[in-house]
Amino acid sequence: MSQCPVVSRRKPLSRRPAAPRRGLLALAASLLVACGSLQAQSLAQLYEAARGYDATYLAARAQADSAQYRYEQVKALNRPSVNLSASATRSETDVPVIGRSSGNDGSAQISALQPLFNRTNDAVIDQAERVFVASMSELEAAEQELILRVTQAYFDVLAAQDALETTRANKTAIAEQLASAKRNFEVGTATITDTREAQARFDLAVAQEIVAENTLRNTRIALDQLFGRADIEPRPLQVPVQLTTLEPRPLEQWVAEAEDSPAVRQARLAYDVAQLETERARAGHLPTVDLIGGVSSNRTTARRTTTLAGTTTQAQIGLQLNLPLFAGYSIQNRVKETLALEESSLNQLQATRRSVDQATRQAFFAVQSGEATVRALEAAEASNQLALEATQLGYKVGVRVNLDVLNAQTQLFTTRRDLQRARYDAIVNSLRLRQAAGVLDEQDVAGVNRLLMP
Secondary structure: OOOOOOOOOOOOOOOOOOHHHHHHHHHHHHHHHHHOOOOOEOHHHHHHHHHOOOHHHHHHHHHHHHHHHHHHHHHHHHOOEEEEEEEEEEEEEEEOOOEEEEEEEEEEEEEEEEEEEOHHHHHHHHHHHHHHHHHHHHHHHHHHHHHHHHHHHHHHHHHHHHHHHHHHHHHHHHHHHHHHHHHHHHHOOOOHHHHHHHHHHHHHHHHHHHHHHHHHHHHHHHHHOOOOOOOOOEOOEOOOOOOOOOOOOOHHHHHHHHOOOHHHHHHHHHHHHHHHHHHHHHHHHOOEEEEEEEEEEEEEEEOOOOOOOEEEEEEEEEEEEEOOOOOOOHHHHHHHHHHHHHHHHHHHHHHHHHHHHHHHHHHHHHHHHHHHHHHHHHHHHHHHHHHHHHHHHHHHHOOOOHHHHHHHHHHHHHHHHHHHHHHHHHHHHHHHHHHHOOOOOHHHHHHHHOOEOO
16 A cells, blocks of 8 residues: 655744745645545644645635735835836927927936835834734634634544444444343233333434434534545544643643733734824824935937037935925824724723633633543443443343333443543643633644544
């Protein structure tokens, strides 16, 4: 069997335009998914493939790439500008006594301007820089969101598969109990009630199997949408399952880290931009100073006139001062407007901080609760297994009825299904906590990947 090619990863927050490399990402995605036709795919493989296919992430990547070009455009405000202008004319003149005359005129001029003092331009450039940094934070948030979406879709399929297997195992056990009840009724050791109870449970199990099959199809469709093809097969968790999801850090440390999360950084940068907008508005009262210069050349040719023919060259250099004196109170009102917008941005920053703080705390307790739930369900599974064995033994010796066995079987398989779902939720919740704190990255994908079957 041929081995899948190794695809190298690129750093997620490069500030260089990534447009020429998108073709490589798409190729990497197709290669990784093509390898999946030979074997089950790991979470790391699918995440790498999603980075080259998922439209939402690629849109965020393109948006971040464009921010660099916007920043470079704005920086040109304080750079020199040079212009060239040229003209050529021909004139025909009919003068009494002198007669008709004609001539050709040509001129060319090069002018240059270098801003020396312009606080408006400085503020615009500072704003563009912060917008560019904010776009990098938006890209980081998009990458974290992609990790979470891929992981959630991955484990949703595994949970649906486990639920379907559990439902089928439960149906098989009920079918055996139904057959036993029928045999006992035929020989006269059981009543028709046992058979009807088992038949009712069996019919319910059939309905549950149909629902589980449909749920599996839907989760597979959701997973396939991330990669653009069907028949993706996730790897299950290793057995025995060993979950090491939450780092031993106190809650307040997670909350402190959330202060530098992408969402808070974006809100903080938006507040900086609002402050610079106020500075830009106030700069409307200030003068601007430019260094200007130019070289011009004029050439004239004439016949039968008094106009002198020849070439004239002129050069100039100097300073240009512009001082606004009165603009109908527009600058003062603009300053008041930007101050109000600055206050709005500050309140939005505070709201974002509180929202991230709340999300981090909720995610932390969700992880703790999830881990405790897994431990409790593991103990419940063992207890339900012993209870089922005891109930089956009691049924054989006549101290338990058929309904007791059916209830014990249903309870055991329900507990197993809930346990499998709780394990997946515990893993996803640990990633949600890291996303809320703003520290989720590819290393966390690799950590979850180590929990899967090789």
